[in-house]
Amino acid sequence: MKIIWTFTLLMIPGVLSSISVTGYSGGGVSITCRYDRGYTVNAKYFCRGQWSECTDLIKTDTKNGEKWVDSGRFSLYDDTRAAVFTVTIRDLSEEDSGMYQCAADISWAKDFYSEVNLNVLTGQKISAVTGYSGGNVIINYKYETLEENPLIDVCKTGADQCLTLINTNRAAEWTHVGRFSIHDDRSARLLRVFIRQLNVNDSGEYKIVVKVSEDYSFFSEIHLDIRDGQKPVTPQIGWCSDLIKTEEKNEWVDSGRFSLFDNTRAAVFTVTIRDLSEEDSGTHQCGVDIRISEDFYTEVNLNIITGE
Incomplete structure (x- = not known):
């Protein structure tokens, strides 16, 4: 007598993964949430809090080939071909730090979800x-x-x-x-x-x-x-004679009466000129040597006045 065992494999919904995300105040983050291909037709959502008390921030049934869905500072795009959806959060602040969930909505069982631990740090803001x-x-x-x-x-x-x-x-x-x-x-x-x-x-x-x-x-x-104002005057860079030049970083370099310090952390360099005379008056340039294309420069108009 033969005994035939039959097994049924079920996809058991629940937590898929845990993601740690770092963002910076004033900026934004884009988070990739993956899900099982068996749930491409299900709604996707992003919520804040522990799973048992998660509050929806954005939710959509819209699929790829259509467009992003927006809700305040949050946007969501469901790419069913890749079985991922992307959540974007803009204008971050430290108060956004905490636990989030990105999930596929399953009506008959516990949803598939990924935990997202977001940490927002104070950062540079360029508006x-x-x-x-x-x-x-x-x-x-x-x-x-x-x-x-x-x-x-x-x-x-x-x-x-x-x-x-x-x-x-x-x-x-x-x-x-x-x-x-x-x-x-x-x-x-x-x-x-x-x-x-x-x-x-x-x-x-x-x-x-x-x-x-x-x-x-x-x-x-x-x-x-x-x-669309007056076009800046283009100096004759080809006629400009170097007074001091350096590739050294974060230290002073001297050349006669001239000294230069390139502060790479602040993205500025400082030039010092000593023992000035009226002959130093005129147009000078401080530039960044790009080598294979036109240099970036700042025009400096120096006027030396006779002192006591």
Whole structure:
């Protein structure tokens, strides 16, 4: 006599994973929530608190091919092809720190969910940058992450998307794409974004996005305002004679009457001139040597007045 055993394998809903996420006040985070492919047709939601008392912050039945769903500072996009949904939180504050859940709504059993532990730290906030048509701007962005060489994107936001303009290259500190350049000073955790030959169409909302892992990224939003004013005078850089130049970081370098200190942490360098005379009056430039494209510079008009 043969005995045939029949087994039924059930997908038992419950906790799938736990994610630790770090964000910075004034910025935002994007969190990737995964779910079983058997629940692509179910509603997805994001709530705050322990599972037994979780309060919905955003919920949607909208699927990929449609668009992001917004609710206040929260946005959600369900990509059923990849069986993930993405939750974005903007304008973070320290009060947002705490426990969250991202889940698939299952009517007949306990929902599938992932725990999200969000920690919001005080961070740099860059809200607006102003430039002028025909000129240049430099945006300095200080980031903190334990990831050695995180990928960083600079994008311009449009309808339901952010179009990447340039991103970092793990193999090199400098990256150049058209009018855009970025320098990733990894030791100082400082990103510099350079935009040349500005025009009024460059005005708009931008994001600097730091991808920490496959689970989440954090970002800062920046409004760039380009004004159609008088085009800045372009100095004859080719005729400019170097008085002092250095690649040394965070230490003074001397050359005759001139000294220079490059403070990479603050993204500024200081030039000191001693023993001034009226002959020193005139136009000077302090610049960043980009080598393979036009340098960034600040024009300095020095006027020496006879003293007692």
